[in-house]
Structure formats: structure tokens, C-alpha cells
Amino acid sequence: MDLALWISAWVLAGVALVGGVSKSFVPKEKLAAVHGGGWTEGVGARSIKALGVLELLAAVGLVLPGLLGRVAVLVPVTAGCWVLLMVGAMVTHGRRREFGFVGLNLAYLALAAFIAWGRFGPESFPG
Template sequence: MDLTLWIAAGLLAAVALAGGLTKTFVPRAKLAAAHGGEWTAEASDGFVKTLGVLELLAAVGLLLPALVGIAPVMVPVTAVCWVLLMVGAMITHARLGQPKLVLVNLVYLALAAFIAWGRFGPESFAG
């Protein structure tokens, strides 16, 4: 179970890193022209970049605290935050009529919920 949680956290961290880098460094106009990025056309640059930075922090928070043994409780806390972020993403993509992206976000949400459950519960770092 511990290995499965590490793999899940690594996969989700990779997703967060990719999304964070894109939102932080790719111009909003280019994001708005890409499939799945249409929502950025109506969002401010600051909002998009803030989400990008939050995703970069999530990538770090899903792995680094446990790897270095400093505040490892931040791993499941980060996973819970990711769940909330994915709820927002699902609502946004549903409003835009993008059911495939809603499903992708649901998968990420489920992965984050699994990490939160596992790291708060049976495979907690506290033990």
C-alpha cells in the first residue's frame, strides 16, 4: 500500500508540475487557444498565474515533505487541497461543455482522495 501511495503521489505531482509550469510561464492568449485552456480567455493573467504557482506548490507538497521527513503531514493536506482544486476545474470544464476534461479531473480528484485517505489513515507518516 505504501508503494502504491508513493506512485500515486508521484503521478499526481507530475500532473501538477506540468499544469503549474504551463499556467505560470505560457502566455494566457496561447493557453486560451489550446483545447482545455479556453477558460483562461475570461480569466485575468494574475488568476491564471496564481493557479499555476499553486499547482507548482502542490507538486512539491505531494512529495518533498515525506522525502525529507519534515512536516510529512503536508502530503495528505496537499492532496485535500488538490481535491478542492479539481472540484473547481470540473465545474469550469462542465460549464464549457467539456465532459472529457471533467472526467480527467475526476480521475485526478480520485487519485488525490486516495492519497489523502492513505496518508491520513492506514499509511500515515506519523507511525
């Protein structure tokens, strides 16, 4: 199970890294032009960048504390925060009737919930 949790954390960290880089460094107009970028309508550029920074922090928080064995409780805490972020993403895409993205966000939510459950519970990191 430990291996499944590590793989899940790395996959989700990759998703967070890609999303974080694009939201942090790609101009709002270019984000809006890509498939699924319509959610940026009515959202300020600073808010988009703030989401990007949160995603970059999540990418780090999902793997680095566990790798270093320092403050490893941040891994399941980060995964729990990702669950909340995905609920927001699902609501946003649901309002726009982008149900494919709702499903994708649900998959990311499930992965994050698995990590949070596993790292808070049966496969928690040593003290």
C-alpha cells in the first residue's frame, strides 16, 4: 500500500505542478483560449495566479515532506486541501456544464482522498 500511496502522490504532484505552472506563468488570455479555460471568465488574473501558487505548493507538499522525513504530516494535510480545491473546481465546471472536467476533478479528488486516508491512517509516516 505504501507504494500505491507514493505513486498516487507523485501522479497528483505532477498534475498540481502542470496546473500550477500554467496558472502562474501563462497569461489569462492564453488560458482562456485553451479547451477548458472558459472558467477564467470573470476571474481576475491575480486570483488565477494565486490558484497557480497554491497548486505549486501542493506539488511540493505532496512529496517533499515524505521524502525528507520532516514534518511528514504535511503530506496528508496537503492531500486534504487538494480535496477541497477539487470540490471548488467541480462546482465551477459543473456550473459551466463541463461535465468531462467534473469527472476529471472527481478522479483527482479520489486520488487525494486516498493519499489523505492512507497517510493519516494505515501507512502514516513515522513520528
